[in-house]
Amino acid sequence: MRKGYDNEDEFDRREDLPLLPSFGAQRPPGLQYMMGGCGIAGTIDVNGGKIPGSTITSMLTTMRERENGLGAGYSAYGLFPKEYKDHYCMQFFFDDEDSRIAAEEYLKDRGEIVREGSVPTKRVRSMRPPFPSVWRYFFDPQPRSKMFVLRDQTPDECIVDIVLGINGTIPGAMCVSSGKDMAVFKGNGYSYEIAEHYDLERYQASMWLSHSRFPTNSPGWWAGAHPISLLDWSVCHNGEITSYGVNRKLVEMNGYRLSLLTDTEVVTYLWDLLVRRHNLPPQVAAFALAPQYYSQIERMDERSRKLAEQIRMTYKEAFLNGPFSILVGRSRPDITLIAMADRKKLRPLLFGRSMDGSRYYAVSEESAVRVVEEQATTWVGNPGSPMIAQVGKGLMRKGTEAPFEGVFR
Amino acid sequence: MSGGDQTAKRKDPESIYRNVIHEKFKPSIDRNLCIKCKRCVKECSFGALEWDDDGIRYKGNCVACQRCVATCPAKAIDIVHLPTQYPPHASYTERVRQAITAQATSGGVLLSSCGTDMPYGMIFDDLILDSAQVTNPSIDPLREEVETRTYVGRRTGKITLSSDGYITGSEVTNPIVAMEMPLMIGHISLGAVSYNTQLALLQAAKNLHILAGSGEGGLHSDFFPFAENVISEVASGRFGVTADYLQRTAAVEIKIGQGAKPGVGGHLPGEKVTELISSSRRIPLGTDALSPYPHHDIYSIEDLQQLIAALKESTEHRVPVGVKIAAVHNVGAIASGVVRAGADFITLDGFRGGTGSSPRVIRDHAGLPIEVATAVVDKRLTAEGLRNRITLIAGGSIRSSADMIKVIALGADVASVCTSALIAMGCQVCQSCHRGVCAWGITTQRPDLVSRLDPAIGAARVTRLYTAWNEELKEVLGAMGIDAVESLVGNRDRLRYFGPNPKIAEVMGVKHVGEGWG
Structure with a gap:
């Protein structure tokens, strides 16, 4: 009997329908866009303590109504030893040997591979093929290498180029994560299968994000599972963005090339654009993604109102319309968890804090908190308002404050 | 013999x-x-x-x-x-x-008026809207807010904040105008229409918190109180372009072309140049007011850039300055040049757009449908990274709220309408405006006919019409699971093509009916 099911009957009922096909790194033929409902769970230890992989696995797998076996994933932050945490950790799915060799050549032309190796995986009997091979490279881009020398880019921009370049041009290769001191473990299967496949119990991390998927009409696809990650950003997303066509234009206008065909990919790039490139505080970026109504903005104090109106004008293409709740993680400058829901709060999101105040939680369902800590304090945020917790700083926003609290000094 | x-x-x-x-x-x-x-x-x-x-x-x-x-x-x-x-x-x-x-x-040369009546077929009628089901909830506009506020003006594409939270970039100084719906009343000049008609249109724009175009006939001093709702047009004839005119306006629009007559200047028959028109246009009584075909100070894009700069200086950078172009075959590249020349907004006028008088051969045979022009310009400006810098206004044959919604989904921020406003006031589209004897008192200057239109009733009817359209817009947005109109602008994913020529859909970047997301 499999984990998460009380009896065999229940398990059998779920397996009754014909299965959608499954794909590894290679994009499923004809697929143009993916959507669906989901479960999300994240936890962070703000004192920098380590959270075992079994904790996040319990949190996610308990929400079993929220998945149908077509994708799940985890991202871990603050998991690597000192000697590797300052190198970019680039993890890839490869469908075959040729794609791995091509990607390695691509990397070597643009920087130095400090260490490489396959990511440990276990064969889980209930999972079905294909099983793409998973590789990890600790990598330093060389902005002065021949491929970059004319462009005068920062190392981060080199990494973005490499990720979009490999995803877009090498068939059968897909970069899964590319940040420092973080890694993504995801694939096609139930949340408990993916946790077992990657043997998450072997990892300890300061922060975990996770996602299980209930797609409505698309096949399983290892590379398309969440979290979706670029640089140290990773995003888990439960929702359907009705403004996708608009948001997509904004990131494309800013040079991002979409390769994963999910609205989550666009959300990830929006965070990168607004926070890393435009240097906006996270609560300002969150307001751009889920702005308040003009009727609310009119009641703000003057400087908040001016900022709010300007955000709505300037970033109207960043506005994510439709239902969503998202978990956003980053490792630089410090490991941070950002969790927010859309401005109508059409998808669930609940926050929690451990009894000793060291751990924070952001989850789709309260059960995901209670399963690991019965006594935790929980609360809900306001629509569109982010909860932000950071290692070293603790809880920076509860998600119930005024939108720009902390922005003006 | x-x-x-x-x-x-x-x-x-x-x-x-x-x-x-x-x-x-x-x-x-x-x-x-x-x-x-x-x-x-x-x-x-x-x-x-x-x-x-x-x-x-x-x-x-x-x-x-x-x-x-x-x-x-x-x-x-x-x-x-x-x-x-x-x-x-x-x-x-x-x-x-x-x-x-x-x-x-x-x-x-045969003259005609209104938009072309040739049976080209409307691409709008071949487009079908999407709706939300199951995976995203639709929104009920009667119970929840659905926002339709729309801004006209230039944007920076980026906000720059100081460490203490203040905006430091030019985004705070760029003039921008807010409208309460993504719709404006297009340019209909005093001259083409009567005093009472223009008064009714301006009053309606004020009631609706939207903009209305002045047309190329200047602005009568009686209408200065409507300054906050007027886009003042600067056309090749420069009729009525005075210091007062440029001071009393919400935005300025350089008219390069008109959809009904691309490449041809404005034409007001002398029969309509009465004392009133003569004084507001500053031309002799009873003479034909024929605008030059090009602006004689704009023979290339850099000349346009200079006129835009000159108008921004003359208005002390208080109002957005835009450019109206007729939709023609190379409209994408032209629009890109216009943005680079400094325009704060672009108005595209499709080939079915109305006119008070136009050579029939041009009206019926030149230009590009607004549906295609809007999508092509939106795609081009997006590809060049310019689309989030300007406001795109599209007009010329937008007949209904459905057309308005579709042109927004094709890529326009704002839909511009004219003929429907005139129909609301009695126009039956008899296409005889150029004769100057409109029996409904709209496109005439004859005092006995002008008095047939009560401006208060006209304004009330136009206000009601577009209020209804805006409510219908909210209904459709809600059904699509969208609660603010900006999330529909250029969202061609939410349209499908259901017509005879799939090539048109391909050019517009719209999928065919039956094609889902993935």
Whole structure:
């Protein structure tokens, strides 16, 4: 009997329908866009303590109504030893040997591979093929290498180029994560299968994000599972963005090339654009993604109102319309968890804090908190308002404050 | 026996040719109902009816404007559409033969008005909207907010914040105008329409918190109080462009072209240049007001850049300065150049757009449908990374809220409308505006006709019409699971093509019906 099911009957009922096909790194033929409902769970230890992989696995797998076996994933932050945490950790799915060799050549032309190796995986009997091979490279881009020398880019921009370049041009290769001191473990299967496949119990991390998927009409696809990650950003997303066509234009206008065909990919790039490139505080970026109504903005104090109106004008293409709740993680400058829901709060999101105040939680369902800590304090945020917790700083926003609290000094 | 001229001499030898231009319509008056009040004779400004001792007699020249029908107290009149009397021919249609006959008689350029009536087919009618089901909830606009506020002006694409939270970039100084719906009343000049008509349109714009175009005829000083709702047009004739004009406006628009007559200047027949028009346009009484075809200070893109800069300086950078271009085949590249030349907004005018007077050959045969032009410009500006810098306004044949919604989804921030506003005030689209005798008092300067339109009633009707459209917009947005109109702009994913020519869909970047997301 499999984990998460009380009896065999229940398990059998779920397996009754014909299965959608499954794909590894290679994009499923004809697929143009993916959507669906989901479960999300994240936890962070703000004192920098380590959270075992079994904790996040319990949190996610308990929400079993929220998945149908077509994708799940985890991202871990603050998991690597000192000697590797300052190198970019680039993890890839490869469908075959040729794609791995091509990607390695691509990397070597643009920087130095400090260490490489396959990511440990276990064969889980209930999972079905294909099983793409998973590789990890600790990598330093060389902005002065021949491929970059004319462009005068920062190392981060080199990494973005490499990720979009490999995803877009090498068939059968897909970069899964590319940040420092973080890694993504995801694939096609139930949340408990993916946790077992990657043997998450072997990892300890300061922060975990996770996602299980209930797609409505698309096949399983290892590379398309969440979290979706670029640089140290990773995003888990439960929702359907009705403004996708608009948001997509904004990131494309800013040079991002979409390769994963999910609205989550666009959300990830929006965070990168607004926070890393435009240097906006996270609560300002969150307001751009889920702005308040003009009727609310009119009641703000003057400087908040001016900022709010300007955000709505300037970033109207960043506005994510439709239902969503998202978990956003980053490792630089410090490991941070950002969790927010859309401005109508059409998808669930609940926050929690451990009894000793060291751990924070952001989850789709309260059960995901209670399963690991019965006594935790929980609360809900306001629509569109982010909860932000950071290692070293603790809880920076509860998600119930005024939108720009902390922005003006 | 003898050669030479064998022509039979008649008094009016060409009348026979004129006589084969048949009447298209005929008022049919029910003698049993007619109370012989002669009201219809007075109401018909085209002189089609006369009193003939014992009854009303039809003289000819009916344009089917319905004025006599609407005003007959006895409801005794119907307009009958007369069948063609020509021998049938699929290529030499009645329209073709009449045009040839008319030109052989007059030797002149045929004029017409309103948008083209050629049966090109509307691409809008081949587009189907998406709706939300299951995976995303639809939104009920009666119970939840659905926002339709729209801004017109230039944007920076980026906010720069200081460490203490203040905006430091030029985004705070760029002039921008807010409207409460993504719709504006297009440019209809005083001259093309009457004083009362323009007053009604401006009052409606004020009621609706939207903008209305001045047209190229300047702005009458009585209308200065509407400054916050006016986009002032600077056209090639520069009619009425004064310091006052540029000070009392919410935005300035350089008119390069008009959809109904791309490449052709404005044309106001001398019959309509009364004292009022002469003073507001600053031209002699009774002369044709013919705008030069190009601006004679704009022969290339850098000249346009200079005029934009000059107008921004003259308005002290208080208002956005935009450029209106007719939709033509290379519109994408032209629009890109216009953005780079510094325009804060671009107005695209499609080839079915209205006109008060235009050479018929241009109206019917030149330009590009607004649906295609909007999508092509949106795609081009996006590809060049410029789309989030400007406001895109699209007009020319937007007939309904559905058209407005579709043109927004195709890529426009704002839909510009004219003909529907005039229809709301009585226009029946008889396409005789250029004759200056509009029986509904709209496109005329004759005082007795002008007085037929009560500006307060006109304003109320236009206000109601567009309020209803905005409510319909909210209904559709809600059904799509979208609660603010900006999330529909250029969202072509939410449209599908259901027409005869999938190539059009491909050019517009719209999927075919039956194609899902993935």
